[in-house]
Amino acid sequence: MLGDTAPFRIAGNLYFVGTHAKSCHVLATSRGLIMIDSGGIDTVDAILGSLGTLGFSPSDVKIILLSHGHPDHAGGAGRLREITGAEIYMGEDDLKYVGFVPDHFLSDGDEIALGDTVVSCLFTPGHTEGTFSFFFNLVENGMTYRAGMFGGSGGNQLKKPYMNRPDRRVSYLMRGAFFKTLDRLEEEHVDIMIGNHTWQNDQDRKYERMFDSPENPFIDPTEWQKHLDKTREAMQAIIREESKTEFVNYAHRGASETRPENTMTAFYEGVALGANGIETDVQMTLDGVPVLFHDDALLRVTGEPGSIGDYTLAELRKFTVKKDGMVDRIPTLEEFLAAFSWRDITFAIELKGEGAEQAVADLVYRYGVDCKCVVTSFVLERLRRIRAIAPGLRTGWLKKDFADEDLRAMEAAGVDELCPRAENVTPERVEEWHARGFNVRPWAVTDDELMRSAYAAGVDGMTVNFPDRLAALTGK
Numbered sequence: 315m316l317g318d319t320a321p322f323r324i325a326g327n328l329y330f331v332g333t334h335a336k337s338c339h340v341l342a343t344s345r346g347l348i349m350i351d352s353g354g355i356d357t358v359d360a361i362l363g364s365l366g367t368l369g370f371s372p373s374d375v376k377i378i379l380l381s382h383g384h385p386d387h388a389g390g391a392g393r394l395r396e397i398t399g400a401e402i403y404m405g406e407d408d409l410k411y412v413g414f415v416p417d418h419f420l421s422d423g424d425e426i427a428l429g430d431t432v433v434s435c436l437f438t439p440g441h442t443e444g445t446f447s448f449f450f451n452l453v454e455n456g457m458t459y460r461a462g463m464f465g466g467s468g469g470n471q472l473k474k475p476y477m478n479r480p481d482r483r484v485s486y487l488m489r490g491a492f493f494k495t496l497d498r499l500e501e502e503h504v505d506i507m508i509g510n511h512t513w514q515n516d517q518d519r520k521y522e523r524m525f526d527s528p529e530n531p532f533i534d535p536t537e538w539q540k541h542l543d544k545t546r547e548a549m550q551a552i553i554r555e556e557s558k559t560e561f562v563n564y565a566h567r568g569a570s571e572t573r574p575e576n577t578m579t580a581f582y583e584g585v586a587l588g589a590n591g592i593e594t595d596v597q598m599t600l601d602g603v604p605v606l607f608h609d610d611a612l613l614r615v616t617g618e619p620g621s622i623g624d625y626t627l628a629e630l631r632k633f634t635v636k637k638d639g640m641v642d643r644i645p646t647l648e649e650f651l652a653a654f655s656w657r658d659i660t661f662a663i664e665l666k667g668e669g670a671e672q673a674v675a676d677l678v679y680r681y682g683v684d685c686k687c688v689v690t691s692f693v694l695e696r697l698r699r700i701r702a703i704a705p706g707l708r709t710g711w712l713k714k715d716f717a718d719e720d721l722r723a724m725e726a727a728g729v730d731e732l733c734p735r736a737e738n739v740t741p742e743r744v745e746e747w748h749a750r751g752f753n754v755r756p757w758a759v760t761d762d763e764l765m766r767s768a769y770a771a772g773v774d775g776m777t778v779n780f781p782d783r784l785a786a787l788t789g790k
């Protein structure tokens with residue numbers, strides 16, 4: 315079976331054998347073929363056909379290098395290995411995307427050699443957690459050119475609706491990794507840019523020009539940098555756009571300006587006022603039940619002595635939470651999730667007291683809100699603990715302000731939401747935090763002016779006591 319794209323020699327010993335939508339290249343070395351990306355399971359026959367057209371046989375393929383684990387790049391690798399006997403190399407962090415076990419995991423800086431050809435492999439995460447980019451020399455008319463393939467330059471997989479999918483669960487920090495990858499790839503000199511997809515290096519148009527131009531159109535030392543610039547701008551545009559389209563208006567302890575805070579009354583009112591997120595606080599009762607309550611002491615909102623941990627749930631049920639003549643009782647986290655988990659809203663659950671991590675993780679998964687929930691705390695250690703229990707959960711660090719060492723601590727702990735006081739938010743800082751991959755959600759938005767300035771600065775969400783005014787501002 316033939317594919318939709320004729321196989322051809324790009325330059326030196328590099329050939330294109332893929333289809334328009336699914337790229338596959340081979341380097342013809344003195345000891346067989348190195349294949350770069352395998353295309354999908356649906357293009358295996360087309361690739362074998364193209365190899366045959368060029369005079370290669372399947373058993374010539376000795377090595378299959380995979381840029382990343384997405385099905386259009388790696389989906390055919392398992393089948394091609396069966397047919398060719400080649401060995402598969404890929405990044406270990408992409409194992410979750412593929413249905414086979416590779417023969418080797420790549421490490422940053424690996425040089426994969428076969429015969430007279432060496433491919434340098436750079437770890438360039440972002441598009442996926444385990445993306446690798448490949449560089450090698452091509453000799454054309456006695457001149458040596460450096461060829462390079464960016465293993466994953468598409469930004470669509472770094473959009474929030476994709477990253478939050480239950481089958482994906484990609485950390486927002488991958489956006490930071492993506493920008494770091496771009497910085498690193500800028501240091502590579504590339505004369506011939508190889509497309510990870512045919513449209514990335516304008517392959518079709520170059521192919522047409524190839525036969526009537528004396529110069530090989532694939533040789534263009536300016537193209538690499540242009541592609542990196544375009545890729546960076548596209549990612550920045552996605553983040554800017556999503557700060558509006560995916561913005562989350564969190565009702566702080568529910569609509570706590572007008573209702574008894576952290577009660578079902580306040581949560582329902584928050585949603586009624588236009589919030590598309592609810593922020594609440596969890597503490598453990600004496601008998602180990604997670605309930606929603608903010609203060610260390612019961613006094614301010616219930617008038618009772620002591621604190622949550624001094625009482626059993628049954629005892630706490632007798633107390634009332636008061637606000638302007640309205641009363642409600644202290645709800646459990648489970649009651650809250652039972653009432654709201656099915657709604658199209660995001661949850662910010664703050665670990666207030668000690669020892670709530672396991673109970674929160676269990677309930678978040680039991681009610682299926684793990685992909686639309688961020689667990690937060692002022693205490694980084696609590697976030698480390700919940701990540702150890704449930705590594706797939708998003709976490710956010712609440713802090714007055716963030717120094718560079720704080721950002722590094724968050725990256726190391728995998729904490730991907732940064733929650734500063736609203737007064738410390740500026741457009742420049744939001745841009746810097748976004749470039750590191752953090753989702754930015756300010757708190758202590760005490761008045762309309764702070765709300766407006768934070769929103770204009772491009773934050774991704776906000777915690778407010780007055781969701782109606784924020785909804786009016788965002789038009790959502």
Ligand SMILES: [Zn+2]
Pocket residue numbers: 382384387441466468
């Ligand atoms: Zn991909």
